[in-house]
Amino acid sequence: MVLVLALGDLHMPHRGSDLPLKFKSMLVPGKIQHIICTGNLCIKEVHDYLKTVCPDLHIAQGEYDEETRFPETKTLTIGQFKLGVCHGHQVIPWGDLDSLAMLQRQLDVDILVTGHTHQFTAYKHEAGVVINPGSATGSYSSITYDVNPSFVLMDIDGLRVVVYVYELIDGEVKVDKIDFKKTTDIKPLTH
Amino acid sequence: MVKKGVPDWLNSSLWSSPQPPSSNDVVESHEPPASADVKSAVVESIVEPPVPVPPPSVTRIVEPPSSSVHSSTASVKGEIRDPLSSHNGNNNYGNTNFNNYNSEEENGISNNSSTAPIPAVGANTGAVVAPAASSLAEDISSQAQLLQELSRKIINMGELRRIASQGIPDGAGIRSTVWKLLLGYLPPDRTLWSSELAKKRSQYNHFKEELLMYPSDITRKLEKSSLENSEPYGESKGFLSRSEITHGEHPLSLGKSSVWNMFFQDTEIIEQIDRDVKRTHPDMHFFSGDSTVAKSNQEALKNILIVFAKLNPGIRYVQGMNEILAPLFYVFKNDPSEENAVSAEADTFFCFVELLSGFRDNFVQQLDNSVVGIRATITRLSQLLKEHDEELWRHLEITTKVNPQFYAFRWITLLLTQEFNFADSLHIWDTLLSDPDGPQETLLRVCCAMLVIVRRRLLAGDFTSNLKLLQHYPSTNISHLLYVASKLRTHVAG
Numbered sequence: 288m289v290l291v292l293a294l295g296d297l298h299m300p301h302r303g304s305d306l307p308l309k310f311k312s313m314l315v316p317g318k319i320q321h322i323i324c325t326g327n328l329c330i331k332e333v334h335d336y337l338k339t340v341c342p343d344l345h346i347a348q349g350e351y352d353e354e355t356r357f358p359e360t361k362t363l364t365i366g367q368f369k370l371g372v373c374h375g376h377q378v379i380p381w382g383d384l385d386s387l388a389m390l391q392r393q394l395d396v397d398i399l400v401t402g403h404t405h406q407f408t409a410y411k412h413e414a415g416v417v418i419n420p421g422s423a424t425g426s427y428s429s430i431t432y433d434v435n436p437s438f439v440l441m442d443i444d445g446l447r448v449v450v451y452v453y454e455l456i457d458g459e460v461k462v463d464k465i466d467f468k469k470t471t472d473i474k475p476l477t478h
Numbered sequence: 479m480v481k482k483g484v485p486d487w488l489n490s491s492l493w494s495s496p497q498p499p500s501s502n503d504v505v506e507s508h509e510p511p512a513s514a515d516v517k518s519a520v521v522e523s524i525v526e527p528p529v530p531v532p533p534p535s536v537t538r539i540v541e542p543p544s545s546s547v548h549s550s551t552a553s554v555k556g557e558i559r560d561p562l563s564s565h566n567g568n569n570n571y572g573n574t575n576f577n578n579y580n581s582e583e584e585n586g587i588s589n590n591s592s593t594a595p596i597p598a599v600g601a602n603t604g605a606v607v608a609p610a611a612s613s614l615a616e617d618i619s620s621q622a623q624l625l626q627e628l629s630r631k632i633i634n635m636g637e638l639r640r641i642a643s644q645g646i647p648d649g650a651g652i653r654s655t656v657w658k659l660l661l662g663y664l665p666p667d668r669t670l671w672s673s674e675l676a677k678k679r680s681q682y683n684h685f686k687e688e689l690l691m692y693p694s695d696i697t698r699k700l701e702k703s704s705l706e707n708s709e710p711y712g713e714s715k716g717f718l719s720r721s722e723i724t725h726g727e728h729p730l731s732l733g734k735s736s737v738w739n740m741f742f743q744d745t746e747i748i749e750q751i752d753r754d755v756k757r758t759h760p761d762m763h764f765f766s767g768d769s770t771v772a773k774s775n776q777e778a779l780k781n782i783l784i785v786f787a788k789l790n791p792g793i794r795y796v797q798g799m800n801e802i803l804a805p806l807f808y809v810f811k812n813d814p815s816e817e818n819a820v821s822a823e824a825d826t827f828f829c830f831v832e833l834l835s836g837f838r839d840n841f842v843q844q845l846d847n848s849v850v851g852i853r854a855t856i857t858r859l860s861q862l863l864k865e866h867d868e869e870l871w872r873h874l875e876i877t878t879k880v881n882p883q884f885y886a887f888r889w890i891t892l893l894l895t896q897e898f899n900f901a902d903s904l905h906i907w908d909t910l911l912s913d914p915d916g917p918q919e920t921l922l923r924v925c926c927a928m929l930v931i932v933r934r935r936l937l938a939g940d941f942t943s944n945l946k947l948l949q950h951y952p953s954t955n956i957s958h959l960l961y962v963a964s965k966l967r968t969h970v971a972g
Contacts, residue, residue, distance in 0.1 A: 288692045288693075288694050290729055312732065313730035313731075313732065314730065315730075317742065317745070318729065318730065318742055408717070409717065409718040409720075410716070410717050410718065411715065411716060411717075411718050412715045413715065416718070440728070440729055440730060442694050442729060444692070444694050449694065450718075451723070451728045451729060451730075452720060453728075453730070462723050462726070462728045463720040463721065463722065463723065464720070464721055464722075464723050464728070465718045465719070465720055465721065466721070467718065
């Protein structure tokens with residue numbers, strides 16, 4: 288039972304001053320094992336804050352990040368799942384599901400987490416699942432102003448993932464979940 | 479049959495055994511008035527010569543009625559031989575005492591040196607051949623008695639307690655069964671055993687299932703019905719549908735009744751339990767190390783403590799409970815009966831609950847200063863010492879100002895498991911559990927006896943040396959310690 292937090296596009300301090308208080312009160316240290324961040328934090332202080340929530344932090348480079356040495360894409364394995372992170376501004380058209388599917392096949396991951404559109408999506412195709420956690424601060428994007436703060440928490444348990452979607456709608460936190468299973472194990476590497 | 483009055487045993491602290499009822503010529507040997515009946519009842523079916531340790535001031539030694547070897551020096555050896563010769567047929571028990579001394583006896587070591595290790599007045603070295611031999615003969619007899627008692631249809635608990643209080647032999651899984659009986663886990667009626675055991679074991683497994691579940695599984699159970707409908711891989715392509723969460727349960731929930739929240743709160747306790755379990759008895763392969771056996775034992779200990787903590791939110795887990803749990807689990811797991819060893823975890827859980835029920839108050843912090851708390855218990859120990867040995871009490875408390883809390887806290891809360899080596903503490907627990915007065919009272923008497931036995935060194939020492947001595951209690955002959963403790967009971971009465 289591994290809890291993985293996926294969030295990004297905070298654009299602090301430029302476009303959003305802080306995470307919503309209700310989100311912050313939920314994100315207490317000790318509960319989450321990994322954080323996957325799609326990028327655009329943008330400053331080091333946000334990086335440090337996320338480190339206090341969970342020390343295992345994976346960030347992909349966003350176009351507005353002040354720290355320039357994050358990787359463009361990153362893959363990691365958690366339990367039976369391979370996860371990939373990419374900010375998403377590199378994938379054109381932005382937010383296009385087929386193009387993201389191409390990226391997913393390229394990275395060979397089961398779950399691809401991307402951002403940039405600031406809209407939550409969870410899409411499934413043959414190669415796997417694409418999740419966009421949206422913007423945790425609700426800041427405007429290159430595409431739209433109408434953004435609800437949102438982030439995603441994944442509960443990885445064997446071959447099953449429960450994705451909890453946290454959205455701040457009209458000042459209230461709304462939580463939904465998505466269940467999905469993987470059909471095959473990761474084949475053990477032979478060496 | 480001469481029963482001399484009890485001499486000033488406080489100062490001499492000598493070991494002595496009771497006279498057999500038929501023996502006539504008795505010297506001044508120390509005689510435990512009350513326990514003589516006990517012991518003589520035990521030995522009456524066996525011809526056992528008493529083996530008193532001759533104090534330096536005493537010259538004659540009691541003649542065993544059945545043998546004729548009698549010189550003051552060789553008699554010790556001779557007396558040792560005799561019980562063995564009459565029991566040669568029964569010497570197949572896995573009795574460690576027996577094995578230790580067997581070779582000595584059989585080889586007929588002419589060791590006048592066997593008289594040498596007889597403890598000097600007041601000292602308490604452990605290796606005394608003579609009393610050990612008598613205790614080994616008693617072991618054989620008590621083992622036979624125990625087996626006989628246990629094979630009855632309805633076990634006489636009083637009788638069992640009496641025999642058990644002298645020490646339970648290590649072999650044949652007797653200790654496991656006797657402890658279960660003493661702690662009330664097994665009923666005295668043998669016919670009910672299998673049904674009781676099955677019931678309790680399944681109850682424990684039920685607890686485990688319920689309490690050791692992950693929240694994700696719990697929530698899944700809660701929403702069984704809705705899960706049937708959702709088809710995880712229905713279409714190969716498309717947006718994944720979002721569904722409602724049940725009961726507002728999500729991992730970051732801060733609600734008091736939230737399954738997830740409680741899970742995270744318990745995680746702290748679980749971590750502490752884990753740490754303590756890993757530190758339990760690091761010198762024993764049974765508990766510690768990388769072997770699968772040790773790991774599974776640690777896992778079992780953890781499960782028991784976690785289930786206990788969850789079932790008892792008032793007391794949860796306190797450091798030290800793992801130490802009390804360890805001997806129980808060790809004894810039950812090493813039961814030669816396969817069936818019992820496999821269910822050792824369940825049995826240990828219930829016996830642990832029972833044992834702790836008498837000592838719960840020691841672990842509750844709020845009760846520390848109350849009438850039932852640990853401080854009060856320590857005060858009672860102090861009082862007990864004062865009654866029996868005012869001089870020592872005065873020296874400790876007033877002259878050297880050794881606050882009993884400094885040493886007695888660990889003695890009492892951990893039931894002496896940390897003061898002696900493992901085998902010795904099992905022996906002490908035999909007495910603690912079997913005494914009809916109850917473990918609390920007996921524990922205090924044993925602690926008092928511990929103090930009395932080293933009184934010479936304590937009286938001669940100052941604060942530092944006394945504290946050091948009491949916090950690192952020297953190893954002593956356990957039978958002697960328990961004997962002194964039992965004398966404390968009668969002494970007050972008399």
